[in-house]
Amino acid sequence: MRLAQNRMKMAMLAFALLMSMVFVSGCGGSDVKGGDDRPTVVTTTTMIEDLARVIGGEEVNVIGIMKTGEDPHLYDVKPKDATTIRKADLVLMNGLHLEATLDTIVKEQAAGRYVALAEQQGITPLSGADGLEVASDPHCWMDTRFYGLYAIEAAAALSEVAPEHEALFKERLLAYLDELIELDAWIKARFDEVPEQQRVIVTGHDAFAYFGRSYGIEVHGLIGISTEQDPTPQDIEQLKRLIRDNGIRAVFPESSLGGSLIQLLDKVAADTGAVVGKELHSDSLGAPGTAAGTYLGMMRHNTNTIVDALKGGRE
Ligand SMILES: [Zn+2]
Known part of the structure; x- marks a missing residue:
């Protein structure tokens, strides 16, 4: 019953947003570059590159800056x-300071032809600890409804740079929103397999x-x-205490983390008896062509990895 209601709510939200879709202004027209007269769309993260390819298809030339x-x-x-950014007709980025090092370069070089997909009406960011400061948590794509809003905003921006394909982009957007609604319901159903008190995970960051x-899981990061x-x-020490006191079953490395943080997580697990789960994809998709190489596949991979580890016992 709850699933059906949530599904309906999400569909209504997507519909309402589509109806009120306001196309962003200020994006330049297409440029002729080396015989390819398609608009060039530059993306920062691999999740956003996937989104640009799903909605933009062959009608735009997508260049992803970050690799797997x-x-x-x-x-x-x-x-x-x-x-690359200077020559782009459109730059799609996450924003909320996720692209810490690229942020200034995009803002300086893209001369207004950029859209920060997480910085939009409809997304109220959570707060999180950034060192000693409190800042907006940029990982909004981990909420499938927010990622649906990224998709709506991306389709609008793509339609600005390639208005002749607007109908096609909208068609792809609607099909993709359906897939996101289906994904959301599937993830919820998988987590229903895990008893509520076992739904706690520890990740690197x-x-x-x-x-x-979104899915009723308590999450803790080493940082x-x-x-x-x-x-x-x-x-x-605080994390070890938390794992011991709460009998947390599993810690998970992430594919985009440096080796020293992974080693620390391994040590925390060894010291507390928690299981080291399989690698999750947090800030980067898996390699192109693999199961986790798309946003939809990455979310399924993470869900299966977490659910399977939480259902198993402590070692
Ligand atoms: Zn991150």
Whole structure:
């Protein structure tokens, strides 16, 4: 009953947003580049690259800046990135300071032709710890409803740079929103398999707050919402205590995390008897062509990985 209601709510939300869709203004027209007269759409993270490809299809030339496994918080900006961004007809980024290092370059070089998909009406960000500061949590794509809003905004922006394909983009958007609604219901059904008191996870950094809120899972990170900081010895001790006191079953490494954080997580698990689950994809999709190489596949992979580990016993 709850599933059906949520599904209906999400469908209504998507519909209402579509009806009130206001296309962003200020995007430039298409440029002729090297014989390819399609508009160039540059994306920052792999999730947003997937979205641009799903909605834009062959009608736009998508260039993704970050590759599989790269951490957007710590992305190592290449000299050619500024040129790529400068030549883009549209840059689709996440915003909310996820692209810490690329943020300024996009804002300087894209000259207004960029859209920060998480910074929009309809998305109220959660707050999280960023070192000693409290900041907006940028990992909004982990909520499938928010990702639906990313898709709506991306379709609107794509229609600005390629207005002749607007109907096609809308058609793809509607089909994709249906897939997101289906995904949301599937994830909820999978988590129903886990007894409520066992729905607690620990990850390397705090990227799963939106996911946890959507599916009733308590989430803890070894560090906060950015990977720009290192954990303190107190952070590590506090986390161990939390795992022991609450009998938390599993900790999960993330594919975009550096080796030192993964080693620390392994040690925390060894010291507390928690299971080390399989790798999750938080800030980067899996490799193109693999099951987790798309947003839909990544969300299914993460869900299966978490549910399977939480259903198993502690070692
Ligand atoms: Zn992150």
